[in-house]
Each structure stands twice: as C-alpha cells, then as structure tokens.
Amino acid sequence: MNHRTLVRALLASAALAAAVLLAGCNSDDISLANNAKANQPVPPKLVAAIAEKDMDLQSPILVRLFKQEAELEVWKQDRSGKFALLKTYPICRWSGDLGPKIREGDRQAPEGFYTISPGQMNPQSAYYLSFNTGYPNAFDKALGRTGSQLMVHGDCSSRGCYAMTDEQIAEIYSLGRESFFGGQKAFQLQAYPFRMTPVNMAKHRNNPNMPFWKMIKEGYDHFEVTKQEPKVDFCEKKYVFDATKPPGATRDPVFDASAKCPAYVIPDEVAEPVRQRQQQEAVEVAKLISKGTPVARMNTGIDGGMNKIFASKLPEGSTGLSEGGDSQSLQSLSLARAPGTIPSTVNPPKPNLAQPEEPVVAVSTTSSTSSARVASAAPATPSGQQSEGFFSSLARKVGIGATADANAAATSVPSAAAAKPRAVETKTAEIKPPSVVRVAPKPAENKPAETRLAAAKPALKPTVTDAPATSTAAAPAVKDAQLAGSQPIVQPNSFDSRFGAMK
Numbered sequence: 431m432n433h434r435t436l437v438r439a440l441l442a443s444a445a446l447a448a449a450v451l452l453a454g455c456n457s458d459d460i461s462l463a464n465n466a467k468a469n470q471p472v473p474p475k476l477v478a479a480i481a482e483k484d485m486d487l488q489s490p491i492l493v494r495l496f497k498q499e500a501e502l503e504v505w506k507q508d509r510s511g512k513f514a515l516l517k518t519y520p521i522c523r524w525s526g527d528l529g530p531k532i533r534e535g536d537r538q539a540p541e542g543f544y545t546i547s548p549g550q551m552n553p554q555s556a557y558y559l560s561f562n563t564g565y566p567n568a569f570d571k572a573l574g575r576t577g578s579q580l581m582v583h584g585d586c587s588s589r590g591c592y593a594m595t596d597e598q599i600a601e602i603y604s605l606g607r608e609s610f611f612g613g614q615k616a617f618q619l620q621a622y623p624f625r626m627t628p629v630n631m632a633k634h635r636n637n638p639n640m641p642f643w644k645m646i647k648e649g650y651d652h653f654e655v656t657k658q659e660p661k662v663d664f665c666e667k668k669y670v671f672d673a674t675k676p677p678g679a680t681r682d683p684v685f686d687a688s689a690k691c692p693a694y695v696i697p698d699e700v701a702e703p704v705r706q707r708q709q710q711e712a713v714e715v716a717k718l719i720s721k722g723t724p725v726a727r728m729n730t731g732i733d734g735g736m737n738k739i740f741a742s743k744l745p746e747g748s749t750g751l752s753e754g755g756d757s758q759s760l761q762s763l764s765l766a767r768a769p770g771t772i773p774s775t776v777n778p779p780k781p782n783l784a785q786p787e788e789p790v791v792a793v794s795t796t797s798s799t800s801s802a803r804v805a806s807a808a809p810a811t812p813s814g815q816q817s818e819g820f821f822s823s824l825a826r827k828v829g830i831g832a833t834a835d836a837n838a839a840a841t842s843v844p845s846a847a848a849a850k851p852r853a854v855e856t857k858t859a860e861i862k863p864p865s866v867v868r869v870a871p872k873p874a875e876n877k878p879a880e881t882r883l884a885a886a887k888p889a890l891k892p893t894v895t896d897a898p899a900t901s902t903a904a905a906p907a908v909k910d911a912q913l914a915g916s917q918p919i920v921q922p923n924s925f926d927s928r929f930g931a932m933k
Contacts, residue, residue: 461548462607466890468553472604473893476517483516484508488612491516491605492659493546495582495592497524497539498624500737500752502582502592504605512657519602520737520769521752522586523593523776527729528623528751529639531565534576537590537733540565540621541642543649543662543669547616551606558584558596558891559603563619568664572687582619586776588734592621595770596891618659626650628714633726635719645669648704655703665691672700734779741778743768750779771891 463469472480472487480487485508492505492513500521505513526538540563550562560583566575577590584596594602609617623639624630626647634640649671652660663670664687673694675682683692735752742763754760 462551462553462610465553467559467600468551468603468607470600470604470890472608473601475893476601476605479516480506483514484510485514485516486612488608490612490614490659491609491617492653493582493602493617493619495521495619495621496625497528497541497622497735498630498751498753500524500735500749502594502602504602506605506609513653513659514657516605517601519594519598520739521592521735522595522598522740522770522772523588523734523736523778524752525588525590525734527732527734528634528637530575530642531570531577531580531590532575534578536577538577539588539590539592539734540570540577540580541623542567542569542621542646543660544619544621545616545662546606546619548610551603551610552581552583553603555581555583557581557587557593557599559599560584561603561606563592563621568687569667569669572664572667586740586773595768595772597770597893600891601893618662620646620649620653622646622650628711628718629723631711632715632718632723635715636725651704651707652700655707656700665689670694672696732780736778739763739766739768740772740776742766743772744776744778746781747778748781750781752779 477487483506485506489507489509490513491507494503494505495501496503502519502521504516504519506516508514524539526536529538530542531538531540542565544564544567546561546564550564552560552562560581563580563582565577565580570577581591582594582599582602583591584594584599586593586595606617623643624634626643631643631647634643637643645668649660649662649669652671660671661673663673663683663685665685666689667687670685670691673683673685674697676693676695679693683694685692729751732750735750736747737752738749738754738760741747741749742760747760749760
C-alpha cells in the first residue's frame with residue numbers, strides 16, 4: 431500500500447512539473463522572442479524618437495492601417511497617458527478592394543477593430559515576422575464572415591494581408607514585443623479603407639460599403655477626440671464604442687454581437703466632443719458635395735494597392751488602388767531611399783486603367799453619332815434591304831439611271847470609309863491614358879507560405895532607417911488590359927505586331 435502511494439505521489443509531481451513546463455512555453459519570453467529575428471532590439475534612432483516624444487520604450491502601443499493611403503501608423507502612449515503618433519510606415523502591398531473582408535478566399539484585407547495579444551505574434555513566420563490581425567472578430571462572426579490567418583507580415587506579398595518589408599515588420603514587431611514586456615495585455619489594430627476625412631467621405635458617398643464605414647468612423651472619431659484607445663463592444667451586429675453602465679446600474683453591461691444591446695451610456699466627456707466633431711464634418715461633406723466633388727471612380731480588375739515609394743522602385747510599378755500613382759509623382763520618388771528591401775518576386779498591382787473621375791461625355795456622344803452616320807451611308811444588307819419603287823426598279827432593269835447609281839455608290843462608299851476612321855481616331859485620342867503604356871507584371875509569386883524557401887534569405891535584416899537603396903529585378907510583362915468601358919479597336923494586323931514596339 432505504501433509503495434502504491436509513493437508511485438501516485440511521483441506521478442502527480444511529474445504531471446505538475448509537465449504543466450509548469452507547458453505553461454512556461456506559452457510565456458511572453460518564449461512566444462515573442464524565441465529566435466534572433468524576434469529578438470532584434472528597437473533601432474537606436476527609434477529609441478531616440480521615443481525619448482523625444484516623452485514616451486517610455488515599454489509603454490502601450492496602438493496601430494492604425496489605411497488602404498487608400500497605403501500607410502501603417504504606430505501610436506504610443508506618452509507620459510501624460512495619451513497616445514501620440516510615433517512613426518508612419520508605408521505599406522508595401524495590400525490586396526483586394528476598399529471594403530471589409532467577407533469570405534475566405536476573396537483576397538480582401540480586413541477592415542475594422544481588432545485586438546492583438548502576445549499569442550498572435552508569430553516569430554516563426556514564413557514571411558519573416560508577423561502578427562495575426564484577429565480576423566474574424568465577434569462582429570464579423572455575427573455576420574457569417576469567414577477567413578483565417580490574416581496577417582501583418584514582411585516579404586511585400588499579400589493575399590488578404592497587409593505586407594511590409596522585412597525591415598519594417600522587424601521594427602513594428604519589436605515595438606509590440608516591448609509593449610507586452612511592459613505589461614500591455616493586448617494592443618488595438620484599427621484598419622480603415624482610407625483616412626476618414628470629409629473629403630474622402632464625400633468622394634466615396636455612393637460606395638455600397640458606406641454604412642459600414644460610417645459605423646467604424648465612430649471609433650475613429652472617438653480616438654481622434656480623446657487620443658485614448660476606444661473600448662470596443664458589439665451588439666445587434668454593430669460596433670459600440672466606449673460604452674459604460676448607466677447611472678444607478680450595479681454591474682457593467684454584457685454585450686453579445688448577435689443579441690439585443692444592453693442598457694449603456696457613453697460618458698459625456700467623450701460623447702459631446704465626438705458629436706460636435708461629427709456635426710462639423712457633416713456640414714463640410716455637404717458643402718463638398720454641393721460644390722460638385724466627383725464620386726470616386728470604380729476600379730474594376732485592380733487587386734489592392736502599394737505605397738508610391740515602393741511603386742517608384744519597380745519597373746512599370748503602379749500604386750493600384752492607393753494614392754499617388756501617376757507616373758510623374760512616381761518618377762520624382764525614384765531617387766528616394768526605400769524603407770527596406772523589396773524582394774525581386776514582388777507582385778505590384780495593375781496600373782489604374784479605369785474610367786476617369788469625370789465622365790467623358792463628348793467622346794461617347796461623338797462616337798455614337800459617327801457610327802450612326804456610317805451605318806446610314808453604308809449599303810443595306812440583303813436581310814435589311816429597303817424596297818424600291820416600281821418605276822425605279824424598271825428603270826434599273828432597262829439600264830436607265832445605272833450610271834447615276836454607280837456614281838452615287840462610288841461617292842457614298844469612300845465617304846463612309848473615311849468617316850469611320852475619324853470616329854475611331856477621335857475616341858482613341860480622347861480616352862487613351864497619357865502616361866500608362868503597359869500593364870504591370872503579375873508573376874505567379876503568391877504561393878502558399880509552406881512552399882517558399884525560408885533559407886533563401888538571411889535571418890536578420892538591417893533597420894529601416896539604415897536600409898540601403900533598393901535594387902530590384904524587372905519582372906516579365908503580361909498582356910495589356912483593355913480600357914474599362916471602352917470598345918475594342920479592331921486593326922487588320924495582330925495584337926503582338928501592334929504593341930511589339932512597346933514591349
């Protein structure tokens with residue numbers, strides 16, 4: 431009996447030791463910094479900037495993402511307790527369109543408010559370093575949205591993620607790691623389609639995602655007014671920000687994303703300045719619309735965007751759905767230093783060949799009118815031939831008036847042939863983009879992470895501020911895309927011969 435008791439005691443001790451060991455594997459020290467990449471210190475220049483802004487190295491952080499501007503902001507809490515902007519990083523690549531992620535495989539980068547815990551930091555990422563955005567959150571799940579492994583990572587390659595360079599993600603990762611070591615339980619990630627300014631809200635007023643964008647703008651406004659991380663809850667399949675228990679309540683409200691909202695209030699010190707800000711911006715939006723601010727154009731067929739600093743470094747690079755993609759602005763940045771190494775396999779978005787913001791009414795009208803004239807001048811087809819009078823038919827049969835008909839045909843056919851090229855030439859000259867000749871390459875580099883060779887690149891990267899000027903290899907060109915909304919111009923020669931001089 432004593433022997434059995436001893437054995438049980440030893441087994442219990444072993445189980446307890448194993449539990450402690452497993453718990454240790456999940457500690458911040460192990461999960462956040464278990465290799466050299468994840469252990470890289472915060473660069474000295476960034477440490478100096480933290481000190482200059484009256485911040486502590488291990489104070490809490492907050493991250494904001496903007497698709498249209500292709501920028502990632504890291505905010506850090508200063509010694510006054512408020513968040514201040516520490517650094518803005520240009521995003522190397524994001525995929526999809528403006529708007530939230532809906533389902534697995536739609537290539538959409540998520541939009542909304544997400545929470546990043548230490549367990550979501552991935553030091554073993556195939557894309558250098560990364561952290562999981564936490565998509566789907568409770569709001570996404572309540573709407574039945576699906577998707578997984580949506581990351582912020584390195585390698586400048588995106589299939590629904592926000593991709594940075596390896597040097598950039600090393601810095602961002604180190605800032606998150608230090609905030610966790612300083613006691614922050616989780617940091618907030620706010621992802622937006624664009625900066626929620628009156629100008630952008632006016633431009634995108636007809637977008638079907640506008641109700642969702644107005645909802646998350648509420649949290650954007652809370653942060654802009656208070657410079658504090660907004661408390662986020664969900665109920666009735668919507669976001670609720672900075673909710674507290676009502677006066678007289680004995681406990682905090684309990685929220686469920688799919689259930690009816692509980693009784694709650696928003697503190698006056700937050701609700702009032704937010705209300706004033708929103709009223710003022712609503713007036714500005716109305717003024718912009720009344721002045722004829724153009725609606726943002728549709729961008730059919732373009733997959734995501736890229737910050738212009740990166741697009742300027744690539745042969746035929748394009749910013750896609752991001753801002754600043756005209757050739758002149760890209761050329762002006764060609765000598766600027768890129769914030770990190772751009773891999774040779776980078777897949778830039780296609781050039782923006784969508785319709786211009788202001789519709790070209792004159793072109794379509796001229797084209798249709800010219801086409802109508804040509805059709806009326808051309809001889810009628812047998813199936814649509816008009817009937818001729820009895821005497822006209824008799825005169826034609828006996829030879830009277832044949833010469834006149836022949837002369838009329840000889841006169842009308844050349845005029846019709848001359849009219850058609852003029853219409854085509856006018857349309858082509860009006861619509862053809864002046865600065866874009868070829869479409870950016872789209873090599874098949876978006877392979878699953880498991881198929882990439884991790885040993886092909888070094889473990890450590892220099893810091894962003896010390897990164898050398900980038901040199902990239904030109905990627906092969908792909909077929910030219912047809913201008914959205916235009917009609918194909920058929921030429922007697924082949925596609926390759928027409929564009930052979932531009933390849």
